[in-house]
Amino acid sequence: MTAHxxxxxxxxAGYSDADILQGLDLAVPPGRITVIVGANxxxxxxxxxxxxxxxxxxKGEVLLDGKSIHRMAPKELARTLGLLPQSPIxxxxxxxxxxxxxxxxxxxxxFSRWTSQDDEAxxxxxxxxxxxxxAERPVDELSGxxxxxxxxxxxxxxxxxxxxxxxxxxxxxxxHQVEVLDLLTDLNHARGTTVVMVLHDLNLAAxxxxxxxxxxxxxxxxxxxxxxxxxxxxxxxxxxxxSRIVIDPTSGRPIMLPIGRHRMADNSQIKEMQP
Amino acid sequence: xTTVSSTLGRIxxxxxxxxxxxxxxxxxxxxxAAAIFALTLVLGQxxxxxxxxxxxxxxxxxxxxxxxxxxxxxPRAVLAALAxxxxxxxxxxxxxxxxxPLASPDIIGISSGASAAAVxxxxxxxxxxxxxxVVAVVAGLGVALMVYGLSFRNGVAGTRLILVxxxxxxxxxxxxxxxLSQAPAWSLQEAMRWLTGSLNGAQLGQALPLLVALALFGxxxxxxxxxxxxxxxxxxxxxxxxxxxxxxxxxxxxxxVGMIASATAATGPIAFVAFLSGPIAARIVGNSGSLxxxxxxxxxxxxxxxxYAGQFLLPSRYPVGVVTGALGAPYxxxxxxxxxxxxGSL
Numbered sequence: 001m002t003a004h005x006x007x008x009x010x011x012x013a014g015y016s017d018a019d020i021l022q023g024l025d026l027a028v029p030p031g032r033i034t035v036i037v038g039a040n041x042x043x044x045x046x047x048x049x050x051x052x053x054x055x056x057x058x059k060g061e062v063l064l065d066g067k068s069i070h071r072m073a074p075k076e077l078a079r080t081l082g083l084l085p086q087s088p089i090x091x092x093x094x095x096x097x098x099x100x101x102x103x104x105x106x107x108x109x110x111f112s113r114w115t116s117q118d119d120e121a122x123x124x125x126x127x128x129x130x131x132x133x134x135a136e137r138p139v140d141e142l143s144g145x146x147x148x149x150x151x152x153x154x155x156x157x158x159x160x161x162x163x164x165x166x167x168x169x170x171x172x173x174x175x176h177q178v179e180v181l182d183l184l185t186d187l188n189h190a191r192g193t194t195v196v197m198v199l200h201d202l203n204l205a206a207x208x209x210x211x212x213x214x215x216x217x218x219x220x221x222x223x224x225x226x227x228x229x230x231x232x233x234x235x236x237x238x239x240x241x242x243s244r245i246v247i248d249p250t251s252g253r254p255i256m257l258p259i260g261r262h263r264m265a266d267n268s269q270i271k272e273m274q275p
Numbered sequence: 276x277t278t279v280s281s282t283l284g285r286i287x288x289x290x291x292x293x294x295x296x297x298x299x300x301x302x303x304x305x306x307x308a309a310a311i312f313a314l315t316l317v318l319g320q321x322x323x324x325x326x327x328x329x330x331x332x333x334x335x336x337x338x339x340x341x342x343x344x345x346x347x348x349x350p351r352a353v354l355a356a357l358a359x360x361x362x363x364x365x366x367x368x369x370x371x372x373x374x375x376p377l378a379s380p381d382i383i384g385i386s387s388g389a390s391a392a393a394v395x396x397x398x399x400x401x402x403x404x405x406x407x408x409v410v411a412v413v414a415g416l417g418v419a420l421m422v423y424g425l426s427f428r429n430g431v432a433g434t435r436l437i438l439v440x441x442x443x444x445x446x447x448x449x450x451x452x453x454x455l456s457q458a459p460a461w462s463l464q465e466a467m468r469w470l471t472g473s474l475n476g477a478q479l480g481q482a483l484p485l486l487v488a489l490a491l492f493g494x495x496x497x498x499x500x501x502x503x504x505x506x507x508x509x510x511x512x513x514x515x516x517x518x519x520x521x522x523x524x525x526x527x528x529x530x531x532v533g534m535i536a537s538a539t540a541a542t543g544p545i546a547f548v549a550f551l552s553g554p555i556a557a558r559i560v561g562n563s564g565s566l567x568x569x570x571x572x573x574x575x576x577x578x579x580x581x582x583y584a585g586q587f588l589l590p591s592r593y594p595v596g597v598v599t600g601a602l603g604a605p606y607x608x609x610x611x612x613x614x615x616x617x618x619g620s621l
Contacts, residue, residue, distance in 0.1 A: 054514050078517030085511035089374065097289045098563045105505050106517035119290065123283040132282050136289050158516070 003030035003192065004065050004080055004161050006051070011060035013050040014218075019058060020046045022218040028162075028211075033188050033195045035205040038215035039239050044198045045086065047215070048166050051196070052083040064162075078106035082160035084151055086167050090139040096150050097135040100125055103157030125156035128190075129183060145176030152183065163187075165197040169204070177201070181208045206230045207253045214238045230254040297564035304572035308356065311579040315352040316344055319587070354477040354541060355578045355595070357485045359548060360493070361538035363574020366549025367556065367566050368496050368531040371503050372524060373433035376610055379550035380419075380535040383440025386544035387447040388418025389536050393469040393543075394451050398458040403465070408484070408540030411469075415536030418443060419528065472545030472596030474582050481541045488537035492530040493571070499523050499530075500565040546596045547603025548577050554606075577602075 006028040014020035020043045028034050036044050049055040051062050053069050061068045069077055082103075090099060103125070104118045126132045129149045134142065139150055148168060155163055168184070169177040185208060187193050199205040205212060206226040213223040216238045222229050235243045235256055242259040316328050327340040366379045380386055392414030396402040402410065422443050426436040451470065458466055468475070496503075502523040505513040535549060555577075556569035581602070582595040589598070 049511075052515060054511055073517075074514070074519050075517035078515065083511070083515035085509065085515065087509070088512040089507065089509040091507045092557070093561055094563065095289070095293070097286055098293060099508075101290070102505065102508060102516070105501065108501070114290070119283060119286050123286045126286070127282055132285070135285060 004194065005030055005063075006081070006162055006194065006196075007063050008047070008051060009061050009063060011047075011050060011057050011062065013046060013055050013057040013060075014043075015046075015055075017058075020218050021050065021057075023060065024219055026213065026220060026223070028194060028196055030194050031188075031192045032210035033185065033208060034197075034211040034213060035209035036196070036198045036213045036215060037200075037202055037205045037238075038221075042215045042238075043218040044215055045166055046218075048083070048164050048196070048198055052081060052164050053077060054083070054085075075106045078158065078160070080160055081162045081164065082155045082158045084155045084163070084165045084168060086170065088151055090147070090150075092140060093138050094140075095136050095138055096131060096142075096153075097122060097126070099139055099150060100153045100157050103154040106158060121157045121159055125153040128156055128187065129153040144171055145173075145179065148172060148176070148180055149183065152180070156187070161192075162194040162196070165195070167198050167200060169199065169201070177204060184208070202230065202235070202256045203248075206255070207248065207251050226253050230256060293561075293563040297560055297569075300560050300569055301572065304569065304576060308359075308572055308575045308579060311576065311583060312352050312356060315355070315579065315583055316348050319343065319348055350477040350479040350482065351474045351582065352579065353479065353482045354485070355474055355582050356575045357482060357489060358474075358538040358542045358545060359552075359575035359578030360571040361485065361489050361534040361574070362545060362548040362578070363552035363556075364493055364496060364567050364571035365531040365534035365538070366551075366574070367553030367570035368503065368527050369549075370553045371507055371566065372527050372531075373436060374507065374509075375433045375437060376550070376554050377437050378433055378440075379553070380415075380532070381544060381547060381549050382444065382607075383437055384422055384444035384447060385415050385419050385440075385532055385535055386539055386549070387444045387451070389415035389539040390469045390544050391447040391451050391454075393540070394454050394466045397466050397469070398454050398462050401462070405484070408481075408537075411540040412533070412536040415539060416529075416532050418447070419532040423528070468594075469543045470596075471594050471600070472539075472543035473594030474542055475594065477542075485537055485541045488533060492533040492537075495526060495530040496534075496567055497565075499527055500567055503527060503567070504565060542578075543596065545578055545581070546600035547607070548574050548581075548599050551599070551603050551606060552577060554610075 008024060008026040011021050011024045012019045024047065036047065038044050046055065050057055053074070056070060062070065064072070064077070064080060069081070100122050101118065104121060107118065108114070126135055129152055131146065131149050131153060134146060134150070139147060142150065152168070165184070169180055172180065181204060184195050184197070188195050209226050211223065212226045212229040214221045214229055214234055221238050222234055230245060232243055232245055235241050244257045244259060245254050246257060247253070248255045317323055317325055321343070323340055323344055327337045328344050331337045331340050331345055369378050369380055370376050372378070389411040393407050393411040396407045396410045422436060422440045425443070426439040428435070455463065455466060502513070502518045505516050505518045506523065552570045552574040553566060556566050556573045560566065560569050577599060578595060581598040585593040585595050585598040
């Protein structure tokens with residue numbers, strides 16, 4: 001697999017005339033998992049939309065292998081860079097295999113027919129996401145966790161080296177959140193797919209990211225390894241929240257524990273509660 | 276290794292099964308449309324032997340048949356089929372593009388725009404014939420543009436466009452009612468045709484422009500079928516799959532409006548055919564493969580069957596628009612209730 005380089009240079013973008021992103025620079029490490037975190041309305045989703053061409057920049061560029069993505073043919077871009085938006089729509093009654101097959105769109109020309117390569121890509125995507133047994137089921141009958149795997153399978157069928165995901169774990173319960181993130185990590189390890197995603201949960205972000213990016217007010221506040229990024233200071237500056245950082249005994253990654261205004265216990269009480 | 280190849284086998288099987296089901300539906304709809312078409316030719320007030328009709332179609336003059344079939348039934352059936360195809364395909368294109376079954380041209384004012392212009396042209400400007408049709412097509416396009424423009428704010432959202440369309444449509448309906456109240460008796464008859472949609476007085480000459488519009492705009496839509504299919508996953512997803520979201524929208528919009536307006540110009544706005552065909556087609560095809568052709572054929576079947584029923588199967592003679600209207604209104608109510616509950620899309 002050739003590692004494509006994706007970077008953002010002095011990007012200003014937003015809706016109507018207002019700039020939500022203000023001269024933002026970002027280099028996505030190829031073949032790694034990058035997770036973007038930040039408070040509501042800090043521009044995380046806007047950044048992802050601009051990086052996948054859903055939004056035209058007011059200033060600056062998004063560069064894929066040194067070429068501006070806004071000057072590439074849409075299908076050419078869609079063969080290298082895939083995106084799973086926040087709320088994709090499944091047409092009523094569509095089956096899983098059919099929906100996953102839609103991911104082949106950028107590989108098909110105007111008159112070219114469905115090829116065995118397309119079938120293989122679909123079979124491959126269903127296998128990787130472990131939904132082969134659901135292939136002929138209608139998508140609207142599936143649970144939220146299954147449905148999210150179907151969408152990821154569709155993005156996989158697109159066979160892009162870079163995959164952007166906008167909050168892929170929203171609306172999922174904790175076990176399905178972990179399952180989806182494990183699945184994406186599998187893909188990253190097995191295929192070297194560069195993954196860039198926006199996540200809400202700081203602890204899951206720190207756990208799964210190779211490269212953690214914290215955004216505030218349309219700019220990147222700090223980025224780097226999760227241990228460097230997820231600090232009390234960052235949480236205070238980015239989220240305006242006092243917190244404590246401890247080390248997750250399972251992963252060795254940092255965990256953020258929020259400090260609110262209530263439910264403070266003194267040390268003696270905590271000692272009593274220790275098992 | 277075996278699991279991978281068996282998975283592949285299942286994928287291929289499933290895909291082929293969906294494809295053959297799609298083809299089967301197309302075949303059944305074709306046969307059904309052809310059967311009603313044939314029935315319209317053969318059996319009206321009187322029975323005409325198919326042999327006579329064949330001879331007439333081959334160019335012979337058959338006394339009696341040449342008039343009843345050649346002048347009355349054939350133009351009627353041809354126009355019904357063409358209008359049905361146009362309404363069906365144009366309607367579903369809108370519904371898919373805006374991902375809402377309520378986004379059909381007869382609900383968002385395109386049909387009423389064409390009707391209002393036609394009625395105005397007939398009653399006030401004393402126009403007739405093809406000129407009226409041209410006015411109707413242009414007005415249909417104009418209203419579509421206006422509705423689109425009025426609902427534009429950072430792009431067009433389906434719901435906003437539908438609400439604006441319903442408002443514009445209501446305005447146009449009251450304009451039509453006003454014109455009719457002022458109309459002299461002699462033009463009232465002609466103007467009424469533009470309100471319900473009717474195939475009475477169909478002439479073969481009307482079929483040609485409609486056929487041209489169908490070939491041109493229908494071809495354009497079929498050419499965009501794959502992009503349209505991708506748009507059903509949402510604009511963002513479609514863009515991620517490499518579809519230029521703005522450009523197919525404009526093409527689809529123009530083509531669909533062109534088809535609907537031309538059909539409306541030929542037969543009047545046959546109520547609810549554009550609205551009903553897509554959802555019916557989606558039900559039968561099971562939502563795999565393109566909906567454009569199945570929906571066009573459903574439209575043809577609806578108009579042919581509706582017209583035949585209106586002429587011969589009901590106690591008194593009704594124009595086709597009354598029959599399809601009676602079918603469509605309950606469905607509209609059902610849909611509004613359901614969309615309210617689930618926010619469902621086509």
